[in-house]
């Protein structure tokens with residue numbers, strides 16, 4: 791079981807993400823954030839905030855690269871991606887200027 795206490799299964803974006811952005815448009819709780827594109831460490835993909843995801847699965851349906859998995863169905867080769875999603879929000883950019891960009895006029 792995940793260390794994060796919750797009722798639903800959080801979802802994880804794997805390294806298969808190609809930054810199309812479709813998942814962001816359907817997430818009901820706005821918990822998917824792109825890594826800053828110019829950032830070498832974080833910029834290759836989008837990330838799901840494990841503390842906010844409600845496990846609805848809407849993002850899985852629209853992802854063109856099948857990059858998103860429920861945490862309990864994550865393929866072995868993508869296990870470390872779960873930690874990476876957590877690290878993005880705990881140590882990395884988190885919601886960074888994604889908020890600023892979306893409110894810019």
Ligand code: SF4
Pocket residue numbers: 803806807808809810811812813814835836852853854855856857858
């Ligand atoms: S829809 Fe899939 S490929 Fe596009 S940003 Fe989301 S996870 Fe990445």
Ligand code: SF4
Pocket residue numbers: 800801816817818819820821822838842843844845846847848849850
């Ligand atoms: S499972 Fe639902 S709440 Fe979680 S990231 Fe995907 S769309 Fe958002």
